[in-house]
Structures are given as C-alpha cells and as structure tokens.
Amino acid sequence: MYKVSGNVWIEGRHGAFIGLGRMKLLERIKEHGSITVAARSMKMSYRQAWELVDSMNKESVKPLVVTAAGGVGGGGTVVTAEGDKAIKNYKQLFTRFEKFSKSETAKLKI
Amino acid sequence: MYKVSGNVWIEGRHGAFIGLGRMKLLERIKEHGSITVAARSMKMSYRQAWELVDSMNKESVKPLVVTAAGGVGGGGTVVTAEGDKAIKNYKQLFTRFEKFSKSETAKLKI
DNA sequence: AATCGTTATGTCTTAAAAAATATAGCGATA
DNA sequence: TATCGCTATATTTTTTAAGACATAACGATT
Numbered sequence: 001m002y003k004v005s006g007n008v009w010i011e012g013r014h015g016a017f018i019g020l021g022r023m024k025l026l027e028r029i030k031e032h033g034s035i036t037v038a039a040r041s042m043k044m045s046y047r048q049a050w051e052l053v054d055s056m057n058k059e060s061v062k063p064l065v066v067t068a069a070g071g072v073g074g075g076g077t078v079v080t081a082e083g084d085k086a087i088k089n090y091k092q093l094f095t096r097f098e099k100f101s102k103s104e105t106a107k108l109k110i
Numbered sequence: 111m112y113k114v115s116g117n118v119w120i121e122g123r124h125g126a127f128i129g130l131g132r133m134k135l136l137e138r139i140k141e142h143g144s145i146t147v148a149a150r151s152m153k154m155s156y157r158q159a160w161e162l163v164d165s166m167n168k169e170s171v172k173p174l175v176v177t178a179a180g181g182v183g184g185g186g187t188v189v190t191a192e193g194d195k196a197i198k199n200y201k202q203l204f205t206r207f208e209k210f211s212k213s214e215t216a217k218l219k220i
Numbered sequence: 221a222a223t224c225g226t227t228a229t230g231t232c233t234t235a236a237a238a239a240a241t242a243t244a245g246c247g248a249t250a
Numbered sequence: 251t252a253t254c255g256c257t258a259t260a261t262t263t264t265t266t267a268a269g270a271c272a273t274a275a276c277g278a279t280t
Contacts, residue, residue: 002127004203006118017112036256045239067257070246074255089220093114100210110199146226155269177227180276184225
C-alpha cells in the first residue's frame with residue numbers, strides 16, 4: 001500500500017552539484033555534443049540546460065564539460081573525463097538509493 | 111568537499127503521505143492539540159497546515175488526526191494512534207536515510 | 221441565545237518561478 | 251568576408267505557487 005520514495009543528489013560548496021536531472025542532461029550532451037540538441041531532445045529549454053551546465057561547472061573544481069562557441073557546426077560542448085566521473089558516481093549512488101528505498105518499503109509497518 | 115544529500119518520504123496511492131515537514135507538523139499538533147497553534151508555532155499559515163493535515167488524512171485508511179470544530183476552547187485536533195505510528199515509522203526511515211547519506215558521502219571518489 | 225477560539229473554505233493579491241522571445245558573439249570553413 | 255549553428259545573456263511575458271484576507275460553521279459553556 002505505502003511506498004518509500006525520495007531523491008538524492010551530490011552537493012558542492014554552494015549548492016547542488018549533480019542530481020538525476022543533471023546527470024541525464026550530461027548524458028545527452030555527451031550523446032549529441034551540443035547543449036542545444038541535448039536540451040531539445042529532452043524537451044528542456046536551452047536556457048535551463050545552459051544554467052544547469054554552468055552551475056555544475058562552477059561547482060566543480062575541474063569543468064565537467066567544455067563549450068565552444070563558433071567554429072565547425074557553430075560550436076559544441078563535450079563532456080570531460082571529470083564529467084564522466086561525475087555521471088558514474090551519481091549513477092552508482094542512485095542505484096544504491098533505489099535499493100535502499102525498496103528495502104525500506106518492505107520494512108514499513110503501516 | 112562533496113556531500114551526498116537528499117530527502118525521503120512515504121507515498122500513498124495518490125501522492126505524498128508523510129515526509130519531514132508533515133512529521134514535524136504532526137508532532138506540533140500532538141504537542142498543542144490544535145492546528146492553529148501548531149501552525150503558528152512553526153511559522154506556517156493555518157491554511158497550509160490544514161491542507162497538509164487534510165492530505166495526510168485522505169491518504170491514510172485510518173485518520174492520523176481527528177479534528178473538532180466548536181466545543182470547549184473552540185475545538186481542537188488530536189493525533190490518533192495511527193498518527194503516532196506514522197510519526198514513528200517516518201522517524202526511523204529518516205534516521206536510516208541519514209546513515210545512508212553519510213556512508214555514501216564517505217564513498218564519493220570526487 | 222451569546223460567546224469563545226477553533227476548524228473549514230473561498231477569494232483575492234502578491235511574489236516567485238518558468239517559459240518565451242530576442243539578440244550579440246564566436247570561429248572554422250568555403 | 252559571409253555563412254552557419256551554437257554558446258551566452260538580457261529582457262519580457264506567462265504561469266504557478268504562496269501568502270494574505272475574509273468569513274461561515276461548529277458546539278461546549280455560561
């Protein structure tokens with residue numbers, strides 16, 4: 001009847017660093033090589049996507065993505081090794097949290 | 111440097127059942143015997159408090175609180191045994207989640 | 221039946237968040 | 251140097267959420 005739910009994210013010094021939405025965005029950027037295309041592909045506005053990317057980069061010591069304005073194809077964005085690490089870390093965290101909620105749901109006595 | 115954070119709640123059929131805020135509100139209602147006083151004591155509007163209470167009661171099979179309009183002192187609200195159970199359950203869940211986040215923070219490789 | 225402080229609910233206003241729109245700047249390439 | 255699609259940012263509009271305010275109903279007590 002009842003179910004334990006929730007969410008997890010990783011915080012840096014000044015706030016959210018990476019959560020589920022940001023991780024998905026990073027994956028799309030990696031897939032498409034562009035913030036614009038990534039945003040469009042997940043029905044997010046470019047502005048919102050850019051702000052998330054900007055926030056992540058500011059929160060991180062080394063940037064998670066590097067952007068290029070101009071050049072071939074108008075520019076683009078690539079996910080760095082640091083970005084890959086962040087994706088991987090969050091994914092593992094998320095998986096363990098899912099396990100946690102499942103186990104907690106089983107424990108509910110109501 | 112980084113820290114795992116998040117939140118957990120218990121969901122019923124139609125949405126949120128109990129989370130940290132709702133649990134705290136229940137505790138205050140139990141303490142004061144009144145939605146009005148409980149809300150005031152935690153700087154929440156009566157309306158918001160009432161809506162949370164209403165939502166919890168609707169989500170639960172047995173009501174978590176019973177209200178009385180009119181009568182001695184104008185009425186009041188008492189937390190039922192079911193409400194106590196909900197508080198207890200959520201508290202335990204929350205404690206274990208805190209342990210989870212702490213342990214996950216220690217695991218971070220970034 | 222008048223009083224009291226509470227529950228319960230409607231309505232209106234304000235503030236915050238999100239979305240939409242517009243536009244400047246970039247640099248490889250032709 | 252003109253073009254292209256993308257990054258970067260400012261501005262405006264729309265939508266949503268929160269807050270404020272007002273008021274009816276309730277029932278034990280006097």
